[in-house]
Amino acid sequence: MNPILTQHPTTDPAIILQLRDRQYAAELIATALLRFDFFSWLQENEGTTEEAAAKYFQCENRPFDVLLTLCRAYGFITGGADGLSLTGMGKEHLVEGSPWYLGPYYTPMRDTPIVRTYLHVLGTGKPGNWRAKDTGADWHDSMREPAFAKEFTGLMNCRGLLLGQKLAESITPFLGERTRLLDIGGGSGIYSATLCAAHPQLSATVFEQAPVDRIARSEVGRHGLEDRISVKTGDMFLDEWPEAEIILLSNVLHDWDIPQVREIIIRAAKSLVPDGLLIIHDAFIDDDKCGPVEIAEYSALLMNITQGKCYSVAEYAGILAPLGFEIGSFNPTISKRGFVTAIKK
Structure with a gap:
C-alpha cells in the first residue's frame, strides 16, 4: 500500500x-x-x-x-x-x-x-x-472528454487526499461492523483509498462513468489497493448500483439540483442493506442560510459551473427523512468541510 x-x-x-x-x-x-x-x-x-x-x-x-x-x-x-x-x-x-x-x-x-x-x-x-x-x-x-476528465480528476485528487484522510479518521465511530463500501461518483478513488488505508476491515467499489473509471483503476493500482478496491463502470442515474453496507457520497450532491439529489438518495436507499450507513461528505451551508462565508462563496462557484450548489443539513434531511433514514448531526472535519451520516431503517 x-x-x-x-x-x-x-x-x-x-x-x-x-x-x-x-x-x-x-x-x-x-x-x-x-x-x-x-x-x-x-x-x-x-x-x-x-x-x-x-x-x-x-x-x-x-x-x-x-x-x-x-x-x-x-x-x-x-x-x-x-x-x-x-x-x-x-x-x-x-x-x-x-x-x-x-x-x-x-x-x-x-x-x-x-x-x-x-x-x-x-x-x-x-x-x-x-x-x-x-x-x-x-x-x-466536459467530464466525458478524456483530457478534461484527467485534468479535473487530478485537481480533485490533490484535495481529496487531505480531505479523505480526515474523513477516514472522523468516521471511525460510525462504521460499526460494516465492511462493504460503495463510493458513488468516486472520481480517482482517493476517498475509497484513504478509508481503506485507515480501516483494514473495509473493501470498496468505486462507481464511476467512463473515462474517469480508467483513471480510478490506474490510481487504485498506484496505491497498491487492487485487492480491496474495485471499479465499476456506470452512470449513477441510469445503471444499477451494487448492494452495500456503506455508501459514500463525497462532493457529489453539490453538483446537482434538488430533483437529481433526491434521485441519487433514493438510489442509495435501494442499494443499502438494512441498517446501512449513508455518508454525505461535503461543504455545508448553515440551516439559516446566513453562512459560513467561505461555503457561501464556494456555492457561488458551484452554481456557476454545475447544476448544483452547497446544501444545508436541513435540506438533505427533508429528502432523507421521508425515505426512512435516521439522520445524524453535522460533523466538521478540516478546511470547512464535514459530513452527515444517515442510517437506513
Whole structure:
C-alpha cells in the first residue's frame, strides 16, 4: 500500500482552498449590484419574499438562493423566505443614490465573461461554460472528454487526499461492523483509498462513468489497493448500483439540483442493506442560510459551473427523512468541510 495514504499533514490549508473556492464570488455580487441593481430595488421593496424577488428578476430558484445566501453571509441583507431586508451596510454602500454608494468600484466587472455567465445561470438555471469560456461545454459534459476528465480528476485528487484522510479518521465511530463500501461518483478513488488505508476491515467499489473509471483503476493500482478496491463502470442515474453496507457520497450532491439529489438518495436507499450507513461528505451551508462565508462563496462557484450548489443539513434531511433514514448531526472535519451520516431503517 502506498505509504502516502497513512501519512498526515500537520497543518490545515483551509485558506489555500478558500482562495480558489471564492474566485467567482465577487462577480456574483457585481451581477446583483450592476446588472440587477438588486439592492436599490430591495430598498424600495422592503420585506419582499424570496419568491417574489426571484420572479421580479426572472431568476431560477436554485441560483437565486445561492445569491441570497452569499448576500446574507456578507451581511448585506437579512431575512428569509417570508421577507428580505437590507442591513445598514447594504443601505449605505450598495444602494444607488447613497452618498457612500460603492457600485462604481465594481464597474470593471460589469461585462466580464463570468458576470455574463451568471446572467445566463440565474435566468435559466443551467450551468455556464467551464471556466466562463465563450465556447465549450459545461462541467458535466466536459467530464466525458478524456483530457478534461484527467485534468479535473487530478485537481480533485490533490484535495481529496487531505480531505479523505480526515474523513477516514472522523468516521471511525460510525462504521460499526460494516465492511462493504460503495463510493458513488468516486472520481480517482482517493476517498475509497484513504478509508481503506485507515480501516483494514473495509473493501470498496468505486462507481464511476467512463473515462474517469480508467483513471480510478490506474490510481487504485498506484496505491497498491487492487485487492480491496474495485471499479465499476456506470452512470449513477441510469445503471444499477451494487448492494452495500456503506455508501459514500463525497462532493457529489453539490453538483446537482434538488430533483437529481433526491434521485441519487433514493438510489442509495435501494442499494443499502438494512441498517446501512449513508455518508454525505461535503461543504455545508448553515440551516439559516446566513453562512459560513467561505461555503457561501464556494456555492457561488458551484452554481456557476454545475447544476448544483452547497446544501444545508436541513435540506438533505427533508429528502432523507421521508425515505426512512435516521439522520445524524453535522460533523466538521478540516478546511470547512464535514459530513452527515444517515442510517437506513
